[in-house]
Amino acid sequence: MNLRQNAEYMNALVLEVRGVPGSGMDSIAEFKNPSLLGVGTDWQDEIYRRGFTQSHQLGFSGGTEKTQFYFSGGYLNQEGTLIKTGFKRITLRANIDHQATKWLKTGITANLSRTNQQIGLSDGFDAVTSTVLYNSPVTPVKDVFGNYISTNVIGGSTFGNPNNPVALAMLRDVSNQSSKAFGTVYADLNIIDGLTIRSEGNFDFNLSSDRAFQPYVQNAETKAVILSPARLREQRNNSLYWAIKNYANYNKAFGKHNIAATVGHEAQRSKYDFINANRDNLVLNIPNLNAGDAGDTQGIGAGAATWSMESVFARLNYNYDNRYAISGTIRRDGSSNFGPGHKWGTFPAVSASWTASNESFLKDNKYVNYLKLRFGYGEVGGQDA
Known part of the structure; x- marks a missing residue:
């Protein structure tokens, strides 16, 4: 799912949790209005390309x-x-x-x-094709300075995979x-x-x-x-x-x-x-x-x-x-x-x-x-x- 869909999914989970008496959980402020968000990072598109x-x-x-x-x-x-x-x-x-x-x-x-x-490693817990399945569209590939990043913190919550x-x-x-x-x-x-x-x-x-x-x-x-x-x-x-x-x-x-x-x-x-x-x-x-x-x-x-x-x-x-x-x-x-x-x-x-x-x-x-x-x-x- 993309960033907008991810935010909608997380907001839906928050609603379910808030239905429990005494729960004060709230949505992350940046995700409260998913329509304002873009598609985020498509990790599959980042690692795959058209071969020739x-x-x-x-x-x-x-x-x-x-x-x-x-x-x-x-x-x-x-x-x-x-x-x-x-x-x-x-x-x-x-x-x-x-x-x-x-x-x-x-x-x-x-x-x-x-x-x-x-050769691209495709077998093992830290292989490219394995880690891409457990990453988040919330996390970009690089920061604003052009450095690779692992996880991303938004609203006090950590997103992404330690292996980029x-x-x-x-x-x-x-x-x-x-x-x-x-x-x-x-x-x-x-x-x-x-x-x-x-x-x-x-x-x-x-x-x-x-x-x-x-x-x-x-x-x-x-x-x-x-x-x-x-x-x-x-x-x-x-x-x-x-x-x-x-x-x-x-x-x-x-x-x-x-x-x-x-x-x-x-x-x-x-x-x-x-x-x-x-x-x-x-x-x-x-x-x-x-x-x-x-x-x-x-x-x-x-x-x-x-x-x-x-x-x-x-x-x-x-x-x-x-x-x-x-x-x-x-x-x-x-x-x-x-x-x-x-x-x-x-x-x-x-x-x-x-x-x-x-x-x-x-x-x-x-x-x-x-x-x-x-x-x-x-x-x-x-x-x-």
Whole structure:
């Protein structure tokens, strides 16, 4: 409700209380004639706004008979519906493929991005979107001197919330910056008819930084505390993943017989580490971890994790006349996450199938379009189990 409606509501409550014998309660003088009042502070309107998004992309491609390339760049800017929130991202991408010889093709794909996100706290007792629900239209955002205020006293009664939601949103600085790079390098070899060999390397690197700063703010006129204490929290995260894959495929048809075989080897590794620190009671609101009190007002934490995995695998498929098929697969995986003495696991699988709808006695059947019977057995495992 707005200020006028709030005054009418409070006057109605006073009338009810005055109906009790012996009650001398009276309306606040400033509220006795609500028609003279304006709408007051619309706190929802103060913290919310119309968001917008702008996105720009530029790309170009070209090449020769042996080499093709594609480069692109993009920029995204989003302004959130909550004040002082937004997201910005810059991206770059490059694809290059080159036919070095008749039997060798190489290529690279690389993606780079940089993001910057301004975050508005929306969870917790002192979050912007929570405190706005418990404020009053009687209380303005700032006083006549341009200072943020918390509560407002009218007629001896206190209105408002000690947490000014606009001050919480505008004075706090909560952000995340992230730099990411990922891509692939490959080489394809076609040595003989039906045989292809591919070597591939993948990488994924991510570096991110989180920062939350709150200054100590006091109203210069009333000395009321708007935000307290001055505090800073920072965290750094690093992650790197890489994988190397080598596999060969052989596909050949001999009349009604079709053979497809694959053998391969994979190795992959992932590493992650982080460190965070916080400190309260910063001197002169200096946003630096060295500018605060020691003791119980500071903290530090860190962690790291690494896992690696190596696999070899083989698969053989045989098909006769698109009617009868058998398949066999075996892979052996070694993982750092497996328990002691069980670092390697072997996982076989076999199957057989009959496509009955390709038989002559069912080909022209108007009731059956496709019918396939398949039987299989296999074993699976997971390194995170």
